[in-house]
Amino acid sequence: MLRLHADVHGAAGEDEDLPHTAAGDWTPHVTLARRVRLADIAAVLPLIGGEIRARAGRLRRWDKRSATVTDLGGFDGRNENAGVPGDDDPVNAS
Structure with missing residues (x-):
C-alpha cells in the first residue's frame, strides 16, 4: 500500500495536501x-x-x-509490479 500510495501521489502532482497525506507520512489503512x-x-x-x-x-x-469523496478512477490491480493505473485507464483526479 505504501508503494501504491507513493506512485499515485507522484502521478497526481503537487497539491495542497494535508501533511499526513504526503508520501512517506501516510498511514496505510483499509476500511474493514x-x-x-x-x-x-x-x-x-x-x-x-x-x-x-x-x-x-x-x-x-x-x-x-x-x-467529500473524489473518485480517482479504477485500474487493473492484477499486475503486482504496477503501482498506478496504466495508460489505458489513467488516474482522473478531476
Whole structure:
C-alpha cells in the first residue's frame, strides 16, 4: 500500500495536501467495516482474522475539510509490479 500510495501521489502532482497525506507520512489503512457500534466492537474484532491480502482496483480521496469523496478512477490491480493505473485507464483526479 505504501508503494501504491507513493506512485499515485507522484502521478497526481503537487497539491495542497494535508501533511499526513504526503508520501512517506501516510498511514496505510483499509476500511474493514463501517458503522460498527462501539458496543459491538468486541464481537466484530474476531471476524477480521489474520493477514489480509488484497489488490486495489479503484482509488478515491477523502477530503476531511469539505467532507467529500473524489473518485480517482479504477485500474487493473492484477499486475503486482504496477503501482498506478496504466495508460489505458489513467488516474482522473478531476
